[in-house]
Amino acid sequence: MDISLSAPNIRLWTMDIQELLRFMVAREASDLHLKAMRPPLLRLDQKLVQAGEKPLTPDQIEKMVLSILSPKHKQKLDEQLWVDLGYSLPGVSRFRVSVTYQRGTLAAVFRRIPFKFPSLDEWGLPEVLQELTHLKNGLVLVTGPTGSGKSSTLAALLRLICETRPVHIVTIEDPIEFLITDSMGAISQREVGTDTWSFTDALRNVLRQDPDVIAVGEMRDLETMATALTAAETGHLVFSTLHTNSAAQSIDRVMDMFPAKQQPQIRSQMAQVLKAIISLNLVKRKDGKGLVAAVEILIMTPRISKLIEENNIPEIHLEIEKSVSFFKMQTMNQSLMALVLNGVVDAGVAQAASLNPEDFDRDMRKVLFASANGEIAPGEEMTDSSADFSKIAELQEIKRLYDESQERFTQELNQKETTIQDLNEQLQCKEVEIRQIQDATADSSTGIEKARKETAFVKKDLEGRLAKLQIRVKELTGNANPDPGPGTTKRGFFSR
Numbered sequence: 001m002d003i004s005l006s007a008p009n010i011r012l013w014t015m016d017i018q019e020l021l022r023f024m025v026a027r028e029a030s031d032l033h034l035k036a037m038r039p040p041l042l043r044l045d046q047k048l049v050q051a052g053e054k055p056l057t058p059d060q061i062e063k064m065v066l067s068i069l070s071p072k073h074k075q076k077l078d079e080q081l082w083v084d085l086g087y088s089l090p091g092v093s094r095f096r097v098s099v100t101y102q103r104g105t106l107a108a109v110f111r112r113i114p115f116k117f118p119s120l121d122e123w124g125l126p127e128v129l130q131e132l133t134h135l136k137n138g139l140v141l142v143t144g145p146t147g148s149g150k151s152s153t154l155a156a157l158l159r160l161i162c163e164t165r166p167v168h169i170v171t172i173e174d175p176i177e178f179l180i181t182d183s184m185g186a187i188s189q190r191e192v193g194t195d196t197w198s199f200t201d202a203l204r205n206v207l208r209q210d211p212d213v214i215a216v217g218e219m220r221d222l223e224t225m226a227t228a229l230t231a232a233e234t235g236h237l238v239f240s241t242l243h244t245n246s247a248a249q250s251i252d253r254v255m256d257m258f259p260a261k262q263q264p265q266i267r268s269q270m271a272q273v274l275k276a277i278i279s280l281n282l283v284k285r286k287d288g289k290g291l292v293a294a295v296e297i298l299i300m301t302p303r304i305s306k307l308i309e310e311n312n313i314p315e316i317h318l319e320i321e322k323s324v325s326f327f328k329m330q331t332m333n334q335s336l337m338a339l340v341l342n343g344v345v346d347a348g349v350a351q352a353a354s355l356n357p358e359d360f361d362r363d364m365r366k367v368l369f370a371s372a373n374g375e376i377a378p379g380e381e382m383t384d385s386s387a388d389f390s391k392i393a394e395l396q397e398i399k400r401l402y403d404e405s406q407e408r409f410t411q412e413l414n415q416k417e418t419t420i421q422d423l424n425e426q427l428q429c430k431e432v433e434i435r436q437i438q439d440a441t442a443d444s445s446t447g448i449e450k451a452r453k454e455t456a457f458v459k460k461d462l463e464g465r466l467a468k469l470q471i472r473v474k475e476l477t478g479n480a481n482p483d484p485g486p487g488t489t490k491r492g493f494f495s496r
Contacts, residue, residue: 086175138275167212247298334389
């Protein structure tokens with residue numbers, strides 16, 4: 001068999017199912033379709049590509065398909081005309097197989113499930129999803145169209161719980177897809193048709209197995225949904241998947257499963273037990289290297305709980321959009337914009353993948369206008385997860401706060417410059433006054449010195465005069481001559 005990857009169409013010389021599956025894995029296809037009177041079809045990057053030119057006959061398909069079915073699977077196929085199962089090809093991959101009839105002949109679709117599946121970080125999902133693994137109870141829904149990555153995301157969440165918490169996890173799957181091994185926690189994986197007859201039977205029984213975490217592969221019917229809600233309400237953490245495209249649509253789908261008279265009670269129950277909804281959509285990467293997940297995230301808040309109870313479902317979308325910064329929620333459009341701004345997805349591809357293309361275009365124009373003003377630079381990877389819009393919102397908020405602080409700083413700086421200018425003018429006035437005082441002081445000092453000198457001169461003159469006067473007084477009083485003695489007649493002024 002030629003499995004060269006260079007040729008667009010491969011000539012298949014053998015119709016062995018294992019060879020086809022090896023060829024599928026070699027081409028990194030996600031699905032293999034087998035249908036009578038058509039060559040095998042591979043899904044590559046969301047497109048069906050014909051593998052080979054020789055069409056398959058009904059007998060060839062029957063031989064290939066029946067070779068992998070167990071007696072139980074064959075019995076179910078005979079009774080119900082369809083069967084789902086898991087199939088492992090040692091050393092190659094696991095596969096989820098869906099066998100049905102169409103136009104009276106067998107047909108099959110094989111979904112490739114790698115033995116090693118990516119973690120949440122490797123899957124490129126926002127960090128806030130890791131916080132969901134710490135929940136003790138409640139309901140977490142993973143939603144999206146077929147092939148959007150629901151199963152791998154759910155498996156990554158369960159593996160992270162098993163690796164980080166000492167808990168017992170029980171999964172109910174149809175069929176078992178990703179194999180998870182025990183770690184810090186223990187995990188029991190039960191397959192419908194092999195380990196249990198139905199989701200409902202397994203859910204009824206699972207509560208007797210001391211579970212901490214319950215994972216239901218898919219909410220297919222009312223009874224399964226009701227049992228899962230009850231399990232979440234009684235203190236268990238329940239994960240499950242739905243084929244819906246958004247958080248609001250998922251809530252509507254759950255409500256629509258129940259009769260109208262039960263819906264008020266179910267709304268109240270959902271408002272209490274729902275913890276989060278993760279909605280996935282795969283879009284083609286800009287570099288052509290496969291697909292990347294855009295993800296809408298709803299985190300339960302008092303406001304959203306109230307909206308569910310009031311049956312105001314349309315408002316939930318707006319609440320998610322407004323809560324991107326604080327609660328790390330985001331709409332699908334915001335996630336698609338993050339992929340565009342991080343340079344991972346082309347804007348046209350993102351708009352085509354949006355459920356509301358006109359809203360996407362409007363919001364994208366707003367963001368690009370902001371980027372033209374220097375707030376965001378499209379094409380530069382800014383986050384660990386390319387699909388996480390909350391980081392971009394944080395950057396926008398930081399830029400807004402920075403601009404506000406810059407404006408306040410500029411105003412304060414201008415005020416301080418004005419104050420400094422006023423103080424300089426006052427200082428100059430004070431300096432003039434000081435110089436005037438200094439000049440007056442200098443003049444006063446000169447006058448004082450002159451007066452001191454004049455006083456010294458007058459004092460000296462007066463002292464000279466006083467000395468002369470004293471001499472004269474002595475002369476007049478006779479003190480100038482010796483006492484003539486007794487009997488001597490006094491002379492002078494006092495002789496009389």
